[in-house]
Amino acid sequence: MRWLRYGEHGALVECGSLAEAGALRAVLADAHHPDVVELVPGARTVLLAVRPGSAALGELRELAESADLDHPPAGEPSEIEIDVHYDGEDLELVARTAGIGVDEVVELHTGAEYTVAFTGFAPGFGYLTGLPEPLRQSRLDSPRTRVPAGSVAVAGEFAGIYPRSSPGGWRLLGHTDTVLFDPKADRPALLTPGDRVRFRKAS
Template identity: 50%
Template sequence: MRVRRAGDTAVLAEVEDLATAHRLHAAVRAAGFEGIVDVVPGERTVLVVTDPARCDLDRLRARLASLELPERPEGDAAPVEIPVRYDGEDVAEVAELTGLTAGEVVRRHASGDYVVAYLGFSPGFGYLTGLDPALHVPRRSTPRTSVPAGSVAIAGPYSAVYPSPSPGGWRLLGRTDVALWDLGRPSPALLRPGARVRFVPVEGAR
């Protein structure tokens, strides 16, 4: 692990892989270091943002480098289950691109074991790893100007659920009524890095 300063208020830890980034993210959150304002994991980094009046950055760097990491970032937490109606506009197109039937596209997507790699693009948007390689398809050449909230989609090696209406070029497989982002909750984002996710087909699935 390499830990270096990132400006006057943060440090950036660089690690070897996504799993280690998740474990470090969980360890920093659990440690309760004074003066930590935010902890932001990336694919191979963890940015720790501080209130410099309450946190010495050089001391924090040393503490991060020696921090014991958990075996699993979410411990024994059950996966987040997201019910999905697989009636998306792009199911047939994904079937054509992959050479699978529409039913096989749905089956393979719903049988995946997903992990939240990181959040980005919009509040609550989790990039989920674990997508069946047979479903790795490119984004649409022309993005939609508006994708409805709750749309379940794939692009490249990732799956995701759109938390709010927004433009987007991912391939739409279905939709869910689960709120991925809700300011009325103590933690607005339903998903967090390292969490496991399962998609559960509901009535109307192919």
């Protein structure tokens, strides 16, 4: 890990892998330090901001450097099930690329348990790890100018759901009616880092 100053009251921690970044986030979150203002994980980084005048940065760095990141704390993740209509424009493309049938794509997608590694791109968009190997496919060569809200998609090692209509190049498996982001809700984003997610085929 590489700790870099990020302004007067923050640090950006560069990690060697997605797994290390996730483990570091779990360790820092589990500390429940009262002076932590913000904890933002990324694919290979964790941003930590603390209250002005606090000694939290040094304390949390010592904690992180002594922690067993191979066995991070599990915390208390939310368990979320999302119903999906498997009617995506790229469903057959994903099946063909994987060398399997469409039904097998659905079985693989619904049979896995996913973890929200980090969020970004758009409010409410979670990058989900745990995607079965045959479904780990490249982004489209030509991104779409408009992907409908609720689109369930895959790209690289991640699965995700577009919370609102936007451009995008992920491969679309289907769509969900689940609301991913509601700014008026007590918890605006349905998905937060560490949450567990399962997809279920809508009837």
